[in-house]
Amino acid sequence: ETGVTQSPTHLIKTRGQQVTLRCSSQSGHNTVSWYQQALGQGPQFIFQYYREEENGRGNFPPRFSGLQFPNYSSELNVNALELDDSALYLCASRPTGTRSYEQYFGPGTRLTVT
């Protein structure tokens, strides 16, 4: 039990639509990252937020955006969905002030784009 929750569990959308995925992390976890895991692959870094500001981004287009809120919740928004966006989306949080790099992952949201 990592204390990181995500909603919804599963989602089906149509190409061209927009989607919002949500994550809630533990109190004190000021850093949240989002990852995309395509079938049969490892998770790929989308972006990271620290104290409500984006402070790192992977190789994903601007139609992937995010928000982080003061209550340790965050959102991943994807506009103009494409078929290749079908994947498991993972949220991960990390406590502030630790010397380790461990991140704690939620169970993920499975997005299917048809």
Add this chain to the structure above:
Amino acid sequence: DQQVKQNSPSLSVQEGRISILNCDYTNSMFDYFLWYKKYPAEGPTFLISISSIKDKNEDGRFTVFLNKSAKHLSLHIVPSQPGDSAVYFCAASSLMAAAGNKLTFGGGTRVLVKP
């Protein structure tokens, strides 16, 4: 360009024996390495990590070895148990990266421990 690679997509081992999972990386800036375990329908769970200043870290049945000159790390599980059956991901991070917490993952190795 895949900076972290796990060349064995699957591994089958008998209960009680040793499981050895391998991982190679190409980016010299990586200074921290982690192993995660993932069960179906769950998120990855942190297992064990190692800093680049060390060459071995042990936690119970799990030991991670790091060979910096070869840019290679391995995870040993001894003894293997049926509950260890899962997908294992190797991940790497760099303190110097703009996103210091960004994890770069390998493709995973599916481990099956047979009773």
